[in-house]
Amino acid sequence: MITVIAIVTDGLVYAAWLFVVAIGLTLIFGVMKILNVAHGAFYAFGAYAAATAIGLYFDRGWPVVGGYLAVATAAIAIGLVMGYILERVFLRRVYGKDEVVVVLITYALFLILEDVLILIWGTDGRSAYQPYVEAGSFIVGGLPLSVYDIGLVGFAGLLAIAASYTIKKTTFGRLLTAVIYDRETAAAFGVDVSQIYTVTFLVGAVLGALGGALTAPKISVTPGLGVEVIVLAFAVVAIGGMGSMEGALVGALIVGLFRAGAVHLIPQLELFSIYAVMALVLVFRPQGLFSRAQPRKI
Amino acid sequence: MHRMNESAWLVRKLSAAVLFAALPIAMPIAMPIAAVAQTAPAVPPVKLGLVTFLTGPAAGPFGIPGRNSAEIMIEMLNAGKVPAPYATAGLAGAPIVPKFVDEAGSTANQVTEFRNLVQRDGVNAIVGYVSSGNCLAVAPVAEELKALTVFFDCGTPRIFEEKPLKYVFRATPHATMDNVGAARYVLKKFPELASFSGINQNYAWGQDSWRDFVAAMKALAPKATVDKELLPKLFAGEFGAEISALLTANSKVVHSSFWNGDLESFIVQNGARGLPARSTMVYTAGETAMFRLGAKIPDGTIIGARGPHGVMAPDTPLNKWFRQVYEDRFATAPTYPAYHMAQSILGLKSAWEKAAAAKGGQQPAIDDVVKAFEGIEFEGPSAKIRMAIGNGHQGIADIAYGSFRFNKAEGKAEIVDIVRYPAECVNPPANMTSTAWLEAGMPGAKCN
Numbered sequence: 179m180i181t182v183i184a185i186v187t188d189g190l191v192y193a194a195w196l197f198v199v200a201i202g203l204t205l206i207f208g209v210m211k212i213l214n215v216a217h218g219a220f221y222a223f224g225a226y227a228a229a230t231a232i233g234l235y236f237d238r239g240w241p242v243v244g245g246y247l248a249v250a251t252a253a254i255a256i257g258l259v260m261g262y263i264l265e266r267v268f269l270r271r272v273y274g275k276d277e278v279v280v281v282l283i284t285y286a287l288f289l290i291l292e293d294v295l296i297l298i299w300g301t302d303g304r305s306a307y308q309p310y311v312e313a314g315s316f317i318v319g320g321l322p323l324s325v326y327d328i329g330l331v332g333f334a335g336l337l338a339i340a341a342s343y344t345i346k347k348t349t350f351g352r353l354l355t356a357v358i359y360d361r362e363t364a365a366a367f368g369v370d371v372s373q374i375y376t377v378t379f380l381v382g383a384v385l386g387a388l389g390g391a392l393t394a395p396k397i398s399v400t401p402g403l404g405v406e407v408i409v410l411a412f413a414v415v416a417i418g419g420m421g422s423m424e425g426a427l428v429g430a431l432i433v434g435l436f437r438a439g440a441v442h443l444i445p446q447l448e449l450f451s452i453y454a455v456m457a458l459v460l461v462f463r464p465q466g467l468f469s470r471a472q473p474r475k476i
Numbered sequence: 477m478h479r480m481n482e483s484a485w486l487v488r489k490l491s492a493a494v495l496f497a498a499l500p501i502a503m504p505i506a507m508p509i510a511a512v513a514q515t516a517p518a519v520p521p522v523k524l525g526l527v528t529f530l531t532g533p534a535a536g537p538f539g540i541p542g543r544n545s546a547e548i549m550i551e552m553l554n555a556g557k558v559p560a561p562y563a564t565a566g567l568a569g570a571p572i573v574p575k576f577v578d579e580a581g582s583t584a585n586q587v588t589e590f591r592n593l594v595q596r597d598g599v600n601a602i603v604g605y606v607s608s609g610n611c612l613a614v615a616p617v618a619e620e621l622k623a624l625t626v627f628f629d630c631g632t633p634r635i636f637e638e639k640p641l642k643y644v645f646r647a648t649p650h651a652t653m654d655n656v657g658a659a660r661y662v663l664k665k666f667p668e669l670a671s672f673s674g675i676n677q678n679y680a681w682g683q684d685s686w687r688d689f690v691a692a693m694k695a696l697a698p699k700a701t702v703d704k705e706l707l708p709k710l711f712a713g714e715f716g717a718e719i720s721a722l723l724t725a726n727s728k729v730v731h732s733s734f735w736n737g738d739l740e741s742f743i744v745q746n747g748a749r750g751l752p753a754r755s756t757m758v759y760t761a762g763e764t765a766m767f768r769l770g771a772k773i774p775d776g777t778i779i780g781a782r783g784p785h786g787v788m789a790p791d792t793p794l795n796k797w798f799r800q801v802y803e804d805r806f807a808t809a810p811t812y813p814a815y816h817m818a819q820s821i822l823g824l825k826s827a828w829e830k831a832a833a834a835k836g837g838q839q840p841a842i843d844d845v846v847k848a849f850e851g852i853e854f855e856g857p858s859a860k861i862r863m864a865i866g867n868g869h870q871g872i873a874d875i876a877y878g879s880f881r882f883n884k885a886e887g888k889a890e891i892v893d894i895v896r897y898p899a900e901c902v903n904p905p906a907n908m909t910s911t912a913w914l915e916a917g918m919p920g921a922k923c924n
Contacts, residue, residue, distance in 0.1 A: 180724050188717035195714065301535035303737050305768065307744045315749055321723060322750040327716060396745060397713040398737030400533040406711055441717035442724075445706050449678060 183319045185438045191327040193434025194334035198392060199407055200414040200426045201341060202385030208358055208421030209378040211277065215284040216264060217386045217411065218404030219291035223260060224387030225403060226299050227252040228394040232306035242312045249309060253391035254384050260291075261383025265376055273375070288404070296401050303400040310395035330392060334430075337385075341423050354378070358421070413452055417459045419466030428467055432459070519570045519839050522828075524550070525577060525593040527604025528628070528817070532580035533711055537736050537764040538606045538813045542628060543576060544806050545814035546603070549821045550574050552801065558822075559797045561855065567825055568832035570839055575599060579606060583613045590614050594623045600842065601626070603820050606813070608632035608680040615644050624842050624849075628820040629813055631782070632680045633688070633910040636866025643842075645849050647823035647861050647871045648816045649903060651681065651733070652688045652910040654760040654782055654875065656902040656918070659692035661778060661877035661895055662729055662758055669697055673704035673727040673755070675718055677738060682707060685733035685760060691914035703727045711738060719746045727755050735761045743769055752777065762880070763787070764811050766889045770882060777880040779891055784876035785815035787891050789858035798857040819856030823863075823871070826854035862899065865906045872903040898922060 203217045231252035235245050264287060272280050313326040345351035356364040357374050365371045389407070397403070414433055418425020433452050440451035447454075459467060526546050529539025550572045552558045556565035566572055575597055577589050586605075593599045601624040605611045611630035618625040618641075625644045627635065631651035635644070663669060674689065676682035686705070693700055703725040706718045719742075722730055730751070734742055743765065746752065752774040759765070763781035766773060773779075781788050786809065789795045798818060802810040810818075827849035831840035834848065850868035854861055859873040878891035901923035904913035913919070 184717070184720035184724055188720050191716050192714070296531055301531050301540060303533070303536045303740065305740060305744070307772065310744065311748050311772070313748075321720060324716075324745075324748050326748075393714070396741065398740035398744075400536065400711075400737040401531060402533045402711065403713065403737075406713070438717045438720075441706065441708075442721050445704070445721070448707070449709050 180320050181442055183321055185435065185442050187318070187321070187323055187328075188441070189431070189435035189438035190331045191434070192437055193430040194331040195389070195393060196410060196414050196430035196433060197334045197427055198330075198337060198385065199389035200411040200418075200430060201337065201423065202382035202389070203411050204415045204418070204421055204423065204426045205341075205385070206379060206382035207415070208423075209354060210269075210273075210375055211280075212269065212284065213277065213281045214382070215281065215408060216287040216291065217284075217382070218408030219288050219295070220257060220260060220383050220386030221390035221393075221407045222295055222401075222404035223256050223291070224253045224390030225394040225397075225399045226295060226304065226390075227256040227387070228391035229304040229306035229399045230299075232308060232395065233304070236306075236308045242308070245309045245312070249391045249394070250388070253388040256391075257384030257387035258380055260387070261380040262376075264383070265379040269379065288408075292401065292404065299401075301401060303398040305398050306394050308395065326395065333392070338423070338427050345423065350377075410452070413456045416466055417456050419463075419469035422466065422468035425466055425468030519568075521571045521573045522567050522601070523573050523575060523597065523599040524824075525597065525599040525602035525604065526574050527577045527579050527586070527589070527593075527602065527610075529580055529606055530576065530578040532578075533737055534606055534735075535580070537811070538629060539579060541811050541814040542606065542817040545802065545810060545817035546574060546576075546821060548801050548805055549818050553821070553825065559794050562794075562822060562825060564829065567828040568837070568839060577604070579604065579610060583607075583609050586610045587613055587617055590617055590623075591621070594621045600624070601824060601845070603628050603817070603824060605630050608684070611635055611646075612680065615641055618644050622842070624824075624845055626820045626824055629816045630681075632684050634680070634684070636870045637909040637911075640867050641869060643846055645823070645827075645863065645869045645871075646866075647820045647854075647856075647863070649783060649871055649873050649875070649899075650910070651685050651760075652904060652914070653872070653899075653902045654733070654780055655685055655688035655731075656692045656914070657875040657877050657897050658731065658758050658760050658778065658780055659689055659696055660897060660902070660923075662693075662731075663696050664895065665756070665778070665879075666728055669700050669728055671701045671703045671727055672729040672731060673702065673706070673722055673725050674731040675704075675706040675708065675715070675722065675742070676731075676733050677710045678707040679710050681735075682710075682733055686731070688910060688914060689731050689733075689760075691911065692918070695914060695917040711736075713737060713741050715742050715745050719749050719751055722746070722751055723749065723754060729758060730755045731758045731760070733760045735764060739765050740769060743773055747772055747774065761812075763891075764813070766880060766891075767809070767811075770887075770889050771884075773880050773882070773889070775879075775881050778877060779880050780875070780877050781812045782875075783812060783815065783858060784874050784896055785812040785858045786810065788876035788878060788894055788896075789815070792855075792857070794855060795857040815856070815858050819858070819861055822856060823849070823852070823854055823861060827852055859899075864899075865904060867906075872899040874899050875902050898924075 206214045228249045231248040235248040310326045315322045315324050414429040418429030436451045436455045440448045528542040529535040554571045603626045605627050606629045608630040611627045627646040633650040633652045674686045676686040758778040760780040762779035763786050827845050831844040831848035852863050861871040861873050864872045876896040878894035881890045881892045883890050901921050904910050905920050
């Protein structure tokens with residue numbers, strides 16, 4: 179029984195983390211058709227910014243609860259600044275160009291930003307464990323669980339609901355859907371596509387940075403952490419269907435639960451499990467589980 | 477003719493006057509030049525390639541301490557300021573000129589950089605490599621290029637066990653010693669241990685470490701069984717599921733050769749979930765994290781330093797000097813990668829000067845140094861190194877293990893209950909591979 183509890187909780191925690199990281203990536207692809215490799219840099223900068231903010235905050239002995247606010251503020255700030263600069267200076271120039279060109283540009287940006295990160299924060303790892311440790315733990319069925327981890331699951335759930343509500347119920351969401359389906363027609367009907375692109379990219383960047391910021395209290399923040407994440411995020415997005423929010427959620431859940439199952443039952447297959455799931459899904463659904471029907475233009 | 481002689485006389489006089497007038501100005505400039513000319517090396521410098529992680533996740537805990545150590549050792553050796561028996565300048569009088577190369581990047585990239593160092597930069601020798609994967613990849617290339625190479629940190633035992641090598645040396649004992657030492661220390665603490673678990677990174681270092689620990693435990697405590705064997709990917713960072721698996725296994729002891737950010741992340745995550753309350757953690761490379769994490773490491777955690785390095789090093793003049801110059805320069809204590817680098821450079825110096833002595837004090841050829849290096853014994857800052865295995869190419873030394881304690885009164889991390897195991901107690905003999913020795917029950921081990 180304890181193993182079942184462990185597989186479910188570990189799977190959900192991992193899925194929550196994956197979803198937060200992948201949702202920004204899938205949003206940007208869904209709206210802008212940009213396979214944004216630089217998303218890994220948003221994640222890494224978010225983690226570093228959060229680690230710095232946590233260090234500054236907790237060194238002053240301020241109340242613990244504000245530390246979580248510091249994490250969120252750091253992520254939003256770094257995501258907005260980076261997203262704005264990248265979209266305005268680089269990506270705006272290549273809209274409508276071949277997808278391969280755009281991928282190469284975001285990849286180049288990712289590599290450059292990895293070095294910028296080292297220039298700013300150096301090569302030493304940074305630790306900012308206070309929010310994770312201070313949150314404490316509780317026991318379910320004999321298994322101690324971290325409050326921070328379970329909080330992450332709750333946050334990912336709220337994020338999924340908020341994303342779904344925004345797209346289906348708000349004006350911005352409807353405009354977004356129009357742009358996703360047909361950019362030219364949406365523009366012809368007076369939708370400011372350029373503005374939608376900017377807002378989408380900024381939201382995606384903030385979500386990427388938030389993924390890193392929420393992870394920072396759990397890990398030693400070291401150079402290169404963006405590389406690890408981007409591969410996993412792409413796997414999740416590929417399983418779910420490129421550009422689909424529901425797909426990102428289901429993809430993250432599948433990967434999270436399979437991985438947790440492998441760790442507990444067949445640990446030798448842990449590494450293999452994620453990519454095995456991806457391969458299996460893509461054999462039967464080459465476009466991913468929740469891929470949209472592509473409208474054919476006449 | 478007379479007029480011409482007169483002109484020449486005038487020119488000579490004027491020149492002499494100008495030179496005399498300029499003498500006070502010229503002297504301060506000329507003197508150092510003359511001094512430089514006098515102290516200019518009588519022998520050409522030795523170009524030394526130094527490869528270590530200058531960027532990337534392994535830079536902070538391993539690469540940079542290694543680089544720092546190389547920097548001060550080379551500077552001090554060139555100045556002849558290293559204590560005896562290394563008080564002579566440079567390598568047999570030849571100044572060392574270092575060229576640092578970043579170990580970050582793919583293994584293929586390291587092979588290319590190695591070729592660049594040898595073929596383009598013309599280095600005389602190379603000291604380097606933290607990563608076991610890089611050591612395994614570079615070794616055959618070093619042989620192909622006949623390039624004298626001293627591995628300074630990578631721990632996989634396979635380097636000299638799979639194939640004899642001529643130009644490659646390692647003055648740092650390999651991972652077998654770490655894990656035999658860990659097993660002996662664990663069983664000293666828990667003589668009745670019934671089962672244990674392990675979490676190690678899924679690549680050469682982690683797999684070799686776990687294999688050796690299990691084999692050593694099998695030899696020393698045949699009835700003890702393995703509960704959980706976890707091999708997460710390198711730099712995973714997140715170990716929630718693994719910690720749950722270890723919590724459910726409820727082992728008395730959990731072995732880990734984790735290092736770097738993975739080690740720190742694992743310590744924090746398992747601490748927050750109470751794993752150390754159920755299991756005593758054994759970190760074979762734990763010393764690099766103990767100062768950064770301090771009180772976050774629970775008292776009683778078993779800590780290794782890949783040798784008797786750092787806080788476990790003996791109080792010898794060479795060690796005291798090394799710690800002092802390192803702390804003075806970098807405002808932090810040297811951890812084991814710094815010791816590994818120092819002893820590798822001192823090993824190279826010992827071999828170089830032995831070869832030079834055999835040639836009557838002349839600078840030796842690389843093949844002479846290679847011959848002199850085989851089977852040599854020399855003093856490191858923390859232990860005597862004997863190039864006793866791997867056909868004289870692989871060093872052995874003593875190892876120490878201890879238990880972590882956070883000294884609340886002084887606010888500092890400490891190691892207590894230190895046990896030092898002799899080299900012959902924890903290393904295989906010359907005629908056996910690590911695996912064969914461990915599987916045979918460690919025959920010939922001398923522990924007293």
